[in-house]
Amino acid sequence: MSGVGAWIRYGDPITPDQREFAAKHYRSAILQPWETAAAAQLKRLRPDMTVLCYKCLSSTRDYEPGPVYSSGISYQEAEQQGGSWFATRLDGSRIQWNGYGGHWQMNVLDPAYRERWVENVSAELADSPFDGVMADNDVFEDYYQLDLPIREADSMEDLRHGLDLLVHAAGTSLNSVGKILVPNIAESRRIPGRWASHAAYGGGFEEVWLGYGPANLFDPVTAEAQLGQVEGPGLSILRVPTDGDDTHPNFTYGLAAFWIFGAGRGSYSATAHDDYSRTQHIPELDWSLGSPQGKPEGRNHVWSREFSNGWAAVNFNQDGRRRKRVRVPVGLQDASGRPAPSSVVLPAQRGVIYQRGQNN
Template sequence: MTGVGAWIRYGDPLLPDQLAFAARHYRVAILQPWEVDAAEELKRLRPDMTVLCYKCLSSTRSYEPGPIFTSGVSSLEAEAEEDGAWFATRLDGTRIEWERYPGHWQMQVWNPGYRRRWVDNVVGELRDSPFDGVMADNDVFDDYYGLRLPVPGAADPAGLRQALGDLVHAAGTALNAAGKILVPNIAEARREPGRWTAHAAFGGGFEEVWLGYDPVHLFDPVTAEAQLPQAAGPGLSILRVPTDGNDRHPNFTYGLSAFWIFGEGRGAYSATAHDDYSRTQYAPELDWQLGAPRTAPQGGNHAWWREFEGGFAAVNFNRDGRRRRRVPVPAGLVDGEGRPAPSSVVLQPQRGVLFRRPDA
């Protein structure tokens, strides 16, 4: 049985042996939509793996040659529709290219015609494909790309969110009817009660900034704990914690511990640097099978731990250096090197730890 890893991989072209490695170590893979042969091979090697294709809800990319695109509506198709009427524009009529992402053009997600075409295109493309569904990127909460609202058709971020919610609902309903799932990249769901549950209702949700924005700026304990219900679904929860790209960065086990304590090992987990989606990120702890929980989450004051049939996890969400927490550790466990675990461990702020049973 493989572990709980998510292979978030939609950057550079595939390298030799990556598919075999992924089949051995990951539960979920996200590929580029044209990597159909790779998806088919992963499903052959691991029929139980969930393999998703990347699609963007909010933009089209003018640099992509096709014939398969990361967008639901390609740039050429959008140009041909009513003389480019589906491109979002500023108040002066100029199109909106995303800041920091050249060649990404904001689309009128509030336009019903655009939404219908997005759904029709994506469902038609996936209906007979080996992909299990779609990871729909840029289900945004706020203006992250320099739209500088208001623009014609979108007065504020709330209107943008509503339009994307309508698109997610329509796409999820249609994909489910075709036997596929939809897993949106649901930005900042913690800021709107019910947002995660509603947008993840069609197969799951992806949280790209779980527990922090970057390796240094992790969330305060109240903010971190507001995200914890996302680990429990609905559907497939894919949770990514930020690191500096080093797979032994302490954030790797910090997030993985919380993933187990509050998600019981369901879903899939990854820890990467910003936009570092071309590698096979991995730490041996991803393969650990902690099994069914023996207890509910224990603790308080932003430090939590939980015992499982196959191991133990603990996490300290406090970020004040004076708020270390001593946590009792059950007997009979070992660390990643196979050494006996101590009877207790002092968790530094924003750190986590996992131990396993020797036979797990």
């Protein structure tokens, strides 16, 4: 059993073959909260794996039959409480998320909503095989076209304040029952200290690490502003966007950065948008490069780092003309077992990772 991979798997029902594969190749997993049998099997097969269940902080879904829900409060429970926990527009109408039918925005500024969310999730997790919760939609901008102002919230800053209170309350409560909270902390780089604050209860999830999409990677300054996330606190789960093909160069690009700046801490994934029904994998995801042999070395947004069992390099530059030749330490090999070259020319927004050969 090996690997630094994160299995982001809250899509279609999980197959037995996927469970077996995951136990061999992933360090962490995020599953739907009703996948308790899969969670229990993963913990039996891989006791050191961190297995989290999905819960949404900001919405409820009207199509889920229950009795377990992907939100902290079900649509039916919110209705039974009189409907005041739903966010509403200025005309009083409820707000369905654009692009996600059946997802309804909740009023995260309502203390009663936050209290019930925390009560429900803490009670559900107390005797669960899950190690904790990945709390989705710790949002920053208006991703779902709420079109503020809405009732009780003039701006996204108001909603972020409500989410801040909810994250701290949920994290404190879950920690008290021996579970962790790992929020999906959107755009934390834009507010100093936000990542550390929201990750303080077990870790943080960055769903758009190094870019928004496979062809929309961040400029070097923005990319480097995210690098501190690999240092924790807790478990950092970092996802880089691809087009869904595991041979996409972004997979290795992000993995190289993960090793250079995190030295193997946390866990890593590369997927297409909302592509959370498969077992994404490349051989390098299973590697352990060992202990760092120094700090990251870099110049002009090109970085490398040597480890006791390997080496990685990355070029964060966005301009295609900024190719950079980097010297490769001796005695390394690629995933096919071929000897690594003595130097490699890294194009913009590309990374490379080599491990030490068997006879070295």
